[in-house]
Amino acid sequence: MTFPYTTLPGLPIDTKRPLIPIRFIYKEKSTLPILSLVDSGADYSYLTVEIADLLGISLKGIKPQKSFGINGSPFLCFSSEITIDLAGDKITIPVHFSPELTPAFPVILGQEGFFSQAKIIFERYSWNLEIKFLEENRQ
Amino acid sequence: MQVKLVKATDQSRGKSSTCQTWYNERMQKTIDLSTLLKNYSTGWVAITSDYKKIVVSGKTLKEVTKKINEKKLSNVVLISASKNYRGYVTSV
Numbered sequence: 001m002t003f004p005y006t007t008l009p010g011l012p013i014d015t016k017r018p019l020i021p022i023r024f025i026y027k028e029k030s031t032l033p034i035l036s037l038v039d040s041g042a043d044y045s046y047l048t049v050e051i052a053d054l055l056g057i058s059l060k061g062i063k064p065q066k067s068f069g070i071n072g073s074p075f076l077c078f079s080s081e082i083t084i085d086l087a088g089d090k091i092t093i094p095v096h097f098s099p100e101l102t103p104a105f106p107v108i109l110g111q112e113g114f115f116s117q118a119k120i121i122f123e124r125y126s127w128n129l130e131i132k133f134l135e136e137n138r139q
Numbered sequence: 140m141q142v143k144l145v146k147a148t149d150q151s152r153g154k155s156s157t158c159q160t161w162y163n164e165r166m167q168k169t170i171d172l173s174t175l176l177k178n179y180s181t182g183w184v185a186i187t188s189d190y191k192k193i194v195v196s197g198k199t200l201k202e203v204t205k206k207i208n209e210k211k212l213s214n215v216v217l218i219s220a221s222k223n224y225r226g227y228v229t230s231v
Contacts, residue, residue, distance in 0.1 A: 011222070031204070
């Protein structure tokens with residue numbers, strides 16, 4: 001599947017980002033498609049705790065962990081697992097829920113679990129992103 | 140984004156073109172939410188799946204989802220609103 005980059009408001013000029021519409025599924029509940037950032041530089045996938053709240057995922061029994069921003073500053077997160085649906089293709093990935101993500105990017109899809117289960121080609125020269133989940137991991 | 144108009148030959152495509160044309164052709168392929176989102180700096184918005192219209196907005200994901208369900212809307216995508224999506228180093 002090929003997805004075009006998305007132009008978003010930026011200062012001083014607008015910016016294009018590789019966003020893809022992901023539906024998050026947990027047990028019987030699911031979100032509507034949420035535009036999610038594909039981020040090859042992120043070690044893990046990070047989701048706002050709003051998604052956990054919406055899907056009824058309890059974080060109370062999960063020991064909080066620390067992740068670190070690029071400047072070394074720590075932030076809290078809670079490990080879990082969730083199924084994602086991209087245009088009908090589903091895989092289950094490990095995620096870190098955090099209340100401390102920037103509102104600009106409340107969903108970041110990173111290396112562990114997402115990139116490791118998909119063939120992902122950034123074609124920034126033509127503003128396209130190609131993603132194909134590996135057959136053995138599709139549900 | 141300002142692009143200087145320079146006459147050039149796009150040899151990779153085997154025909155004459157300008158850099159402006161080359162750039163515009165590629166720009167058209169992107170989804171452009173820059174205008175739609177200009178008036179939203181916080182919360183969440185729901186956009187029609189053709190990316191042309193905002194149909195619902197609200198402070199939280201839960202609130203927006205509830206409004207969409209109440210209005211029985213389908214074929215929407217959600218995005219978190221921000222005044223500025225530029226300049227982030229999102230690596231975590």
